């Protein structure tokens with residue numbers, strides 16, 4: 001029997017713990033605060049940011065939301081970030097990516113105070129993660145680590161393949177998987193759009209983390225019998241539903257389920273974990289900043 005890893009349920013447990021910590025900090029006079037900044041007309045980005053704000057409300061975190069028109073100059077965004085860096089009630093700052101083309105995303109990430117960088121994308125925090133001394137683990141890879149642990153998957157000595165090399169998921173995920181700390185010690189291969197013979201790499205792996213952003217590109221025949229499949233992909237494809245689209249992962253769930261020993265669904269797998277770990281990082285940021 002294949003285990004369907006229930007990210008919603010695992011995320012709820014984590015959020016309950018985080019909420020307790022948030023309430024304790026509030027009782028001590030420090031209400032954790034998260035500022036989200038959206039400079040985009042993209043509907044999916046708007047949805048993600050509003051889900052993050054709703055999660056703040058439900059967790060006892062003070063959410064502040066800022067929007068900038070996407071045709072504003074980059075300086076307007078930098079000025080907003082500077083203000084939030086200075087605001088003592090704001091412990092975490094998240095600028096939803098992607099930002100418009102005329103804004104240099106690296107400059108945006110470097111502008112955020114590394115102590116408030118709850119995404120873990122600032123070069124200082126990336127460096128700390130790679131050095132094995134993370135301050136804020138990026139939310140999605142951290143969520144995947146928690147999912148694997150909750151599903152009882154021991155990564156020690158296993159062959160893992162990460163499909164995708166993004167700064168947000170693929171690269172930090174590979175770093176966490178190779179590290180000694182809990183959820184690590186796996187032999188990790190990173191595959192991407194230029195990889196020769198992806199199937200060969202997948203077939204000799206015990207754990208697959210799919211984060212390529214290509215709808216249903218990994219099918220059941222490409223993976224090994226008994227492997228654990230974590231699907232990070234969230235792809236909108238046209239459908240006749242009320243919304244006009246359907247969400248699918250990077251894995252063809254139906255065929256992969258037949259061969260995997262455990263697999264995450266889309267939606268309801270990794271997605272809720274990303275938000276739970278963002279709440280976790282925000283409370284951690286508040287705790288670090290309150291001394």
Ligand code: GUN
Nearest residue numbers: 094095096097098119168
């Ligand atoms: N865009 C897609 N995923 C993320 C994320 O985890 N953080 C931010 N800031 N933007 C994103």
